[in-house]
Amino acid sequence: MRPDQKGKTVRCLLVEDDADLALWLVKSLAGHGIIVDWEDSGQMGVKRALTGEYDALLLDLGLPDLDGAQVLARLRAGGGTLPVMVLTARDDLSDRIALLHAGADDFLSKPFAVSEVEARLVALVRRSQGRATGAFSCGRLFYDQATRRFALAGDPLHVTPREHAILQLLIQRVGEPLSKAHILDRLVGEDADLQPEAIEVLIHRLRRKLEGHDVRIVTLRGLGYFLEAEDA
Amino acid sequence: MPDRRVRSLRATLALWMIPASLCVFGSSIWLTQNAIARLADSAYDRSLSGALRAIEADLSVQSGGLGMELPYALFANLQAAATGTVYFRISTDDGLVQIGDTRLPDPPSPTRAAQFFDATYLGQSLRVGAVRKRLAVPLYGAPTPQTVLIEVAETTASREAFLGRIARLAFWRDATALLAALAVLVVGVGMALRPLLRLRDRFDRRAPGDLSPLDGSALPAEVRPLIDSFNALMARHADQAAGQKRFFDDASHQLRTPLSVLRMQLDYALATPDTAEREATLEAMRGVVDRTARTTGQLLALARVDSGAVPLTPVDLSAILREVAFLHLPAARRKRIALDLDLPDAPETLPAAETLLYEAVSNLLDNAVRLSPPGGEVTLRLDVRPKAAALIVSDRGPGMTPERLARVGERFLTDGEGAGIGLSLAVAVARMHGGTFTAANRPGGGLEVALILPRPPALSKNRHMPENESRL
Numbered sequence: 243m244r245p246d247q248k249g250k251t252v253r254c255l256l257v258e259d260d261a262d263l264a265l266w267l268v269k270s271l272a273g274h275g276i277i278v279d280w281e282d283s284g285q286m287g288v289k290r291a292l293t294g295e296y297d298a299l300l301l302d303l304g305l306p307d308l309d310g311a312q313v314l315a316r317l318r319a320g321g322g323t324l325p326v327m328v329l330t331a332r333d334d335l336s337d338r339i340a341l342l343h344a345g346a347d348d349f350l351s352k353p354f355a356v357s358e359v360e361a362r363l364v365a366l367v368r369r370s371q372g373r374a375t376g377a378f379s380c381g382r383l384f385y386d387q388a389t390r391r392f393a394l395a396g397d398p399l400h401v402t403p404r405e406h407a408i409l410q411l412l413i414q415r416v417g418e419p420l421s422k423a424h425i426l427d428r429l430v431g432e433d434a435d436l437q438p439e440a441i442e443v444l445i446h447r448l449r450r451k452l453e454g455h456d457v458r459i460v461t462l463r464g465l466g467y468f469l470e471a472e473d474a
Numbered sequence: 475m476p477d478r479r480v481r482s483l484r485a486t487l488a489l490w491m492i493p494a495s496l497c498v499f500g501s502s503i504w505l506t507q508n509a510i511a512r513l514a515d516s517a518y519d520r521s522l523s524g525a526l527r528a529i530e531a532d533l534s535v536q537s538g539g540l541g542m543e544l545p546y547a548l549f550a551n552l553q554a555a556a557t558g559t560v561y562f563r564i565s566t567d568d569g570l571v572q573i574g575d576t577r578l579p580d581p582p583s584p585t586r587a588a589q590f591f592d593a594t595y596l597g598q599s600l601r602v603g604a605v606r607k608r609l610a611v612p613l614y615g616a617p618t619p620q621t622v623l624i625e626v627a628e629t630t631a632s633r634e635a636f637l638g639r640i641a642r643l644a645f646w647r648d649a650t651a652l653l654a655a656l657a658v659l660v661v662g663v664g665m666a667l668r669p670l671l672r673l674r675d676r677f678d679r680r681a682p683g684d685l686s687p688l689d690g691s692a693l694p695a696e697v698r699p700l701i702d703s704f705n706a707l708m709a710r711h712a713d714q715a716a717g718q719k720r721f722f723d724d725a726s727h728q729l730r731t732p733l734s735v736l737r738m739q740l741d742y743a744l745a746t747p748d749t750a751e752r753e754a755t756l757e758a759m760r761g762v763v764d765r766t767a768r769t770t771g772q773l774l775a776l777a778r779v780d781s782g783a784v785p786l787t788p789v790d791l792s793a794i795l796r797e798v799a800f801l802h803l804p805a806a807r808r809k810r811i812a813l814d815l816d817l818p819d820a821p822e823t824l825p826a827a828e829t830l831l832y833e834a835v836s837n838l839l840d841n842a843v844r845l846s847p848p849g850g851e852v853t854l855r856l857d858v859r860p861k862a863a864a865l866i867v868s869d870r871g872p873g874m875t876p877e878r879l880a881r882v883g884e885r886f887l888t889d890g891e892g893a894g895i896g897l898s899l900a901v902a903v904a905r906m907h908g909g910t911f912t913a914a915n916r917p918g919g920g921l922e923v924a925l926i927l928p929r930p931p932a933l934s935k936n937r938h939m940p941e942n943e944s945r946l
Binding site for chain 2 (some may be wrong): 351361462470
């Protein structure tokens with residue numbers, strides 16, 4: 243089993259009624275260093291997810307006793323904050339949006355590649371643990387929310403307050419594009435005279451500081467900026 | 475209140491025809507009675523008036539008194555014809571002369587002209603004829619000549635009996651005619667409805683899957699449009715059924731082929747003693763599974779388009795494109811593809827089948843990302859034109875041969891790269907929205923495909939200006 247960078251294995255609860263799928267998913271994820279416990283009933287699944295033993299919940303939508311939305315609702319009503327990844331064979335867009343509103347964190351359509359489940363699950367757990375512990379990373383770039391310090395390849399990375407604000411947003415949402423409008427929105431509270439053009443300048447400066455390392459800021463027109471590790 | 479729509483034709487006809495016939499019947503009887511009574515009166519009154527004239531001609535005043543000779547022969551005739559009693563009275567206006575049945579009532583009008591009226595005398599109904607005449611000389615020393623009133627009356631029993639006979643005759647004649655008409659009507663309706671009943675039998679005998687048109691040539695002209703509509707409906711169903719059959723044929727091919735490939739790969743991998751060969755085989759299986767998974771999704775989406783009954787709801791096209799871009803971003807980034815999203819400032823909302831549109835664009839973007847070289851660029855663009863909105867996916871991949879371009883949209887055209895069904899789906903989704911699908915090679919290499927949806931006229935104008943969203 244491969245520990246993540248904090249030396250802790252990811253424990254995950256799978257609520258799925260198809261025994262074959264469950265068996266092979268448990269086996270496959272174990273090969274990726276993720277411990278998966280299997281539960282085939284929605285009601286029991288909610289109970290076990292609420293014990294606090296798990297880092298994430300993998301939830302199948304087509305359960306015989308409760309549907310996915312009900313499981314989500316009971317979990318969130320019971321105070322469960324663990325990230326939930328929904329596995330679905332349906333491809334109805336409005337269903338997905340409704341479930342996102344109901345508190346799902348991510349979706350995977352069946353059939354899926356185990357590597358995809360693993361990557362997204364680890365990202366989910368890391369993000370939720372990052373939110374919990376205040377430690378975020380992308381490639382060799384680390385951020386500790388408690389000390390408000392960035393480190394790149396083991397060395398402290400010095401950034402201006404504005405650069406700090408942007409890089410913090412980006413590292414908290416690795417791989418998720420943030421539009422300029424979104425960044426402005428988040429920063430304007432702290433920095434009222436920030437102009438849209440200034441963001442481009444700040445990104446440019448940050449890029450120069452990250453140059454030569456395994457992490458970079460990608461710009462996609464229409465989508466936004468996001469952090470990407472070289473080997474991702 | 476009975477529901478008008480579920481009433482049978484027979485009941486509707488009966489409801490209209492029976493009261494109407496009874497009305498006509500009643501008024502006909504009433505009119506006949508009246509006419510006969512008038513005719514009878516005038517006939518009877520003519521014989522009364524004959525008697526009046528005979529008496530009047532026989533009046534004499536030569537004797538200084540009033541003299542007359544009763545026309546007995548006439549009375550006898552009258553009596554015989556009337557089979558009743560005949561009365562008469564002759565009186566002067568001063569009451570000095572009273573001859574005959576002196577208690578016959580006076581006529582209602584003081585006129586001198588002949589008049590006829592009904593009266594009662596000695597408990598019998600009478601028909602009375604009366605005429606007044608001024609005498610040539612005064613009688614009994616009166617200063618002026620008197621007016622003499624002549625009345626002849628007969629009992630009406632025979633006349634009533636006659637009228638009754640006529641009325642009964644008229645009643646039975648009309649009733650017979652009415653019943654005959656209703657009977658003819660019932661038979662006629664039955665005859666008219668017979669083709670419909672035969673039609674019903676043909677419907678009943680139809681096999682569940684029989685979508686052939688009905689032959690309406692033997693049916694009444696009124697029913698023909700119904701048959702035409704029915705046939706048009708059947709034709710639509712037949713089209714749909716043919717499409718579905720084609721779909722199932724193609725779908726079984728598309729799904730069974732990779733399953734047989736997988737089965738072979740599996741058997742081969744288990745049988746081969748060479749570890750490296752086994753691993754290579756398993757690796758190859760992964761690709762087949764991925765392709766099958768994609769094909770399944772596409773087939774399901776196509777089946778949904780083919781089912782035809784997909785509701786259209788207002789869909790924000792920019793939101794769809796953004797969703798699709800986010801979905802394929804990880805795959806694109808694994809190949810270091812620059813995935814750009816080019817959206818207009820104003821949101822564009824069209825009535826569309828959201829999930830299918832999403833699936834179609836997702837397939838197009840999936841094709842573009844898979845066929846792009848690593849580090850290439852793929853653009854997802856929304857181009858809003860006055861009458862249409864185009865969802866455009868362009869890449870710098872290999873593009874298509876002219877032959878392939880000419881056959882874009884042919885269903886399940888396999889091209890080795892698995893882009894076929896995705897394109898068919900895009901074509902089908904465009905068509906179900908009343909739009910079009912185009913594909914063209916780009917100058918400088920790559921392919922540009924566009925799913926073009928018509929904009930409803932009401933939407934061509936900007937309904938509301940959104941706040942400008944900053945583009946990156």
